[in-house]
Amino acid sequence: MIKMNTSKxxxxxxxxxxxxGYINSYRVSGNLLINNKTKSKYLPNEVFIVAEHRFEGMSNPSDMSMLFILETKYKGKGTFLASYGGASSTEAAEFFNEIPKENVSNKENIFMK
Incomplete structure (x- = not known):
């Protein structure tokens, strides 16, 4: 379940x-998630989404972003911020759609603990 964050x-x-401990930041290039610091690369089946947070734009609610809290197959932990709407990345959306459903949970959502 994605929880809408309106106050943060x-x-x-x-x-x-x-x-x-979620100190890494990631980017998507091609069909790979890449650690911005170490340059380690991960396929969709090596990535686990452990929480998601959706944000609406302050001036335009259709400008949305999604914050993915991630863990990798090799125990890397970090975040990926994706924009949706006019400035969205098709490449990132395609990558996240390829992550197996069994790799998606909300187990590390700090607002649900």
């Missing part, structure tokens, strides 16, 4: 996850 911005939420 993305940076505040990212900092909360960093405080509990």
């Amino acid at each position: 911005n993305e940076l505040e939420i990212i900092k909360k996850y960093e405080a509990v």
Whole structure:
């Protein structure tokens, strides 16, 4: 279940996850998730979404972003911030759609603990 966050911005939420060990940031290129610091690469089946947070744009509710809290097959932990709407990345959306359903949970959602 995706919980809509209306009182917090993305940076505040990212900092909360960093405080509990989700310190890596990732980007998508081609069909790979890439750790921005180590350059390690992961296929969709090597990525686990352990929480998701959706944000609406302040001035335009159709400008949305989604914060994915991720763990990798090799125990990397971090975040990926995806924009939706006019500035969205088809590449990122396609990658996240390829993550197996069994790799998606909300078990690390800091607002549900």
